[in-house]
Amino acid sequence: MYFIALVAGCSAALFLVITVGIYSWYKLQRNSKLGADVKYPAYSVGGVTKNGTPPNSGDRRLAHSAQMYHYQHQKQQILALENNTRDQRRGSVSDADSDDENDADHTCMNVPLFH
CATH class of the missing domain: 1.20.5 (Single alpha-helices involved in coiled-coils or other helix-helix interfaces)
Incomplete structure (x- = not known):
C-alpha cells in the first residue's frame, strides 16, 4: 500500500x-x-x-505626434513663405514694367525737338 x-x-x-x-x-x-x-x-x-x-509608451506616442505636428507646421510655413516670395518677385517684375510705361507717358517724347 x-x-x-x-x-x-x-x-x-x-x-x-x-x-x-x-x-x-x-x-x-x-x-x-x-x-x-x-x-x-x-x-x-x-x-x-x-x-x-x-x-511610458503613451508618452512616446504623444511626443511623436507632437514632433509630426511641429514638422508639418514648419513645412507649411516654409511653403507659404516661398509662395509669398515668388508672388512678390512676379509682382515686382510687372511693377517695373508698368513703371517704365508710366515714365514714357510723362516724358516729352511727343514734342518735336526742332521747329
Missing part, C-alpha cells in the same frame, strides 16, 4: 515539474521573440517591464 502511494506521489511531483518546466520554457521563448521584434530596448528606470514594452 505504501508503495502505491509513493509511486503516485512521485508521479504527481514529476508531472508538476514537467508542467512548470514547459510553461517556463514557453514564456522564455515568447519573451525572447517579443524582444527581437522591438526596435528599441525595453528598459525603463525600474528595469524591463513585464510585457517587454516601455511603461
Whole structure:
C-alpha cells in the first residue's frame, strides 16, 4: 500500500515539474521573440517591464505626434513663405514694367525737338 502511494506521489511531483518546466520554457521563448521584434530596448528606470514594452509608451506616442505636428507646421510655413516670395518677385517684375510705361507717358517724347 505504501508503495502505491509513493509511486503516485512521485508521479504527481514529476508531472508538476514537467508542467512548470514547459510553461517556463514557453514564456522564455515568447519573451525572447517579443524582444527581437522591438526596435528599441525595453528598459525603463525600474528595469524591463513585464510585457517587454516601455511603461511610458503613451508618452512616446504623444511626443511623436507632437514632433509630426511641429514638422508639418514648419513645412507649411516654409511653403507659404516661398509662395509669398515668388508672388512678390512676379509682382515686382510687372511693377517695373508698368513703371517704365508710366515714365514714357510723362516724358516729352511727343514734342518735336526742332521747329
